[in-house]
Amino acid sequence: MRPIEEKIYKVSELTQLVKLTLETQFASIQVLGEASGVVLASSGHLYFTLKDGAGAMKVVMFRGQLQKSALNRLENGQQIIVQGTLSVYPLRGEMQIIASNMRLQGIGDIFAALEKLKKAYQEKGYFDPQRKKPLPLLPGRIGVVTSPTGAAVRDIVRILHRRFPGIAIVIFPAKVQGEGAAAEIASGIEYFNNADPDEKVDVLIVGRGGGSYEDLWAFNEAPVVEAIYHSRIPVIAAVGHEIDFTIADFVADLRAATPSAAAELVVGKKDEFLNRIDFLRHNLMRSMEKLVHEKKSTLAQLLMGSSLADFPGHLQELAQRLDGSEFAMNRLFQQSLNRGLSRWNRAVQRFAAFDMGAMLKNRDLQVLNLGTRLAANFSERLQQWREKINVLDSKLAGMNPENVLAKGYSITTDQNQRLVKDSSVLAADEKISIRFARGMAAAKVIKE
Numbered sequence: 001m002r003p004i005e006e007k008i009y010k011v012s013e014l015t016q017l018v019k020l021t022l023e024t025q026f027a028s029i030q031v032l033g034e035a036s037g038v039v040l041a042s043s044g045h046l047y048f049t050l051k052d053g054a055g056a057m058k059v060v061m062f063r064g065q066l067q068k069s070a071l072n073r074l075e076n077g078q079q080i081i082v083q084g085t086l087s088v089y090p091l092r093g094e095m096q097i098i099a100s101n102m103r104l105q106g107i108g109d110i111f112a113a114l115e116k117l118k119k120a121y122q123e124k125g126y127f128d129p130q131r132k133k134p135l136p137l138l139p140g141r142i143g144v145v146t147s148p149t150g151a152a153v154r155d156i157v158r159i160l161h162r163r164f165p166g167i168a169i170v171i172f173p174a175k176v177q178g179e180g181a182a183a184e185i186a187s188g189i190e191y192f193n194n195a196d197p198d199e200k201v202d203v204l205i206v207g208r209g210g211g212s213y214e215d216l217w218a219f220n221e222a223p224v225v226e227a228i229y230h231s232r233i234p235v236i237a238a239v240g241h242e243i244d245f246t247i248a249d250f251v252a253d254l255r256a257a258t259p260s261a262a263a264e265l266v267v268g269k270k271d272e273f274l275n276r277i278d279f280l281r282h283n284l285m286r287s288m289e290k291l292v293h294e295k296k297s298t299l300a301q302l303l304m305g306s307s308l309a310d311f312p313g314h315l316q317e318l319a320q321r322l323d324g325s326e327f328a329m330n331r332l333f334q335q336s337l338n339r340g341l342s343r344w345n346r347a348v349q350r351f352a353a354f355d356m357g358a359m360l361k362n363r364d365l366q367v368l369n370l371g372t373r374l375a376a377n378f379s380e381r382l383q384q385w386r387e388k389i390n391v392l393d394s395k396l397a398g399m400n401p402e403n404v405l406a407k408g409y410s411i412t413t414d415q416n417q418r419l420v421k422d423s424s425v426l427a428a429d430e431k432i433s434i435r436f437a438r439g440m441a442a443a444k445v446i447k448e
Contacts, residue, residue: 012090019088022095026086031057031097032105035078048074050082050097058089061099070103071212079105104212114213117220117247126229132253133234135266138273139202141168142266143233145188148173152209152238152259159263167267170201175218176208182221189227189235204231205262206248207238219246228252238262280343411435 009017033050040046044063049056059082066072071080084099121127142160146153153171160167172188175181185206192201206228208216218224219239228235228251237252238259249255256262412420413433420426428447433440 011093015088015090015093019090022086022088028083029086029097030081030083032079032081033057035074035080036076038074038076046074046099050080058094058096059084059099060096061102065100069099069101072210073212074102081105104214111213114220114247118250121225121247121251126225126251135234135236135254136202137276139167139267141170141201143188143192143201143204144169144171145174145185145192145204145206146171146208146259147176150176150209152207155258155260156205156263159260160267163264164267170199177211177215177218181218182223185218186223186227189224189231193230193232201233203266204233204235205238205256205259205266206235206252207256207259207262208240209259210240216240216246219248224248225251236262236266277343280339406437408437 031050033052036049036051038046038048044066046061046063046066048059050059051057061069061084074080080102081104082097082099083101084097087096087098088094089096125131144153144156146156148171157169157171160169170192172191174184174188176185189204189206192204195201206219206224208219216239219237225247228237228248234253236254236256237246237248238256238261239246239248240258254265256265411434413435414420414426415431417433420432426432426445428445430445432443432445434443
C-alpha cells in the first residue's frame with residue numbers, strides 16, 4: 001500500500017489559503033481596542049494597531065472607507081470599535097483587519113441621545129414644513145455664523161463672490177465645537193435677528209465643516225435649536241458632510257449638505273434673476289392684453305344688442321359698465337404695476353451694491369492700458385520689420401550686378417551674347433565682348 005503523500009505548499013499558496021479562509025469565516029467582525037501607531041499615508045490610507053492588554057492586531061482603512069467612516073480622524077490612545085474583515089497581508093504573512101468603519105467606544109449612547117432629542121423636537125412641531133420660511137429671491141446681505149478660521153468660511157465667501165460679485169457678507173465668528181460652542185452659535189443667530197434695520201441680513205448660513213459626532217454635537221444642543229426655531233430670518237444649516245445630520249438640519253428652513261452647497265443655494269445666478277424679471281413683465285403684459293380684449297368683446301355685444309328706441313338707456317348702462325371696467329382695469333394695472341415696481345425696486349437695491357462707476361472706470365483703465373500695450377507692441381514690431389527690411393536691402397544691394405562691376409569685376413560674353421564662365425569654351429580668334437562698370441570693349445581671343 002502506497003503511503004499518502006502530504007501536500008507541500010509554497011509560502012504564497014499557504015498565505016493565500018489562510019487569507020481566503022479568514023475572509024470567509026470572518027467577513028464582518030467588530031473589534032474593540034485602543035488605537036496606537038496611527039499613520040495617515042500620503043495616499044489617504046490609514047494604518048494603525050488595535051490593541052488591548054493581552055494582544056494586538058494590525059488595521060488598515062483605505063481612503064474611500066475612511067472618508068465615509070463615522071470616525072475619520074483617529075488619534076493614538078482612543079478607545080474605538082473597528083468594523084471590517086479579517087485578512088492576511090500576503091507579502092509579510094501578517095494577519096490584519098481591513099476596516100470598513102470605526103467609531104469611538106460609547107458612540108451608541110450618542111446615537112441614542114440624538115434620536116431622543118430628534119423625537120422630542122419633532123413632537124413639539126419644530127420640524128413642520130409649514131413653518132419653514134422661503135429663501136429670498138436675491139438677498140442683498142448674507143449673514144454667516146461659523147468659525148472664522150475654518151475651511152467652511154473660506155468656501156462660503158469664495159462661492160458667494162463667484163456667483164454674485166459684490167454681494168455683502170457679514171460673518172459672526174463663533175466656536176463650532178467644544179465647551180461654549182452652542183452658546184456662541186446661538187448668540188450669532190440672535191445678533192443678526194436683533195440688528196438695526198440698516199444692518200439686517202436677508203438670510204443666514206449656520207454651519208461648519210465635517211468632524212466626528214462629538215465635534216458636531218453643539219448643533220444638537222438646545223440653545224442652537226431654539227435660536228434657529230425662533231429666527232425671523234431664513235436659516236440654512238450646513239453642518240459637516242453630506243452624511244452628517246444634526247437637529248439644526250431638521251429645524252432650519254433649509255438644509256445644505258456642505259457649507260459650499262449652502263453658498264450655492266443662497267444666491268441664484270444673475271441670469272436666473274433677469275429671466276425671472278422678464279417672466280413677470282411678460283405675464284403683466286399678457287394680463288393687460290387679455291383684459292382689454294375682454295372689454296372690447298363686451299362693448300361689441302352691447303352695441304349689437306341695442307336698438308334706436310332704447311339707445312339712450314343702453315348708452316347710460318354702457319357708460320356705467322365702462323366706468324366700472326375702467327376702474328377695475330386701473331386697479332388691476334396698478335396692482336400689477338406695484339408688484340412689478342416692488343420687485344424692480346428690490347432688484348435695483350440689490351444691484352446698487354455694485355459700484356458701476358468704479359467698474360466702468362476700471363474698464364476704461366483696462367482699455368487704456370491695453371491700447372498703450374498695443375501701441376508699444378506695434379512700434380516694437382514695426383522697428384523689427386524695418387531692421388529686417390534694411391538687412392534684406394543690404395543683401396540685395398550686394399547681389400546687384402552693377403555693384404559687383406563697380407568693384408572691378410567684368411562680364412564677358414561670346415558672339416552669341418552668352419556668358420563666358422570658362423576660357424576653355426572659347427576658340428582662337430573668336431570675338432568676345434567685355435562689359436565694365438562703365439562701358440564695353442570688344443576683344444579677340446588669343447590662344448597661347
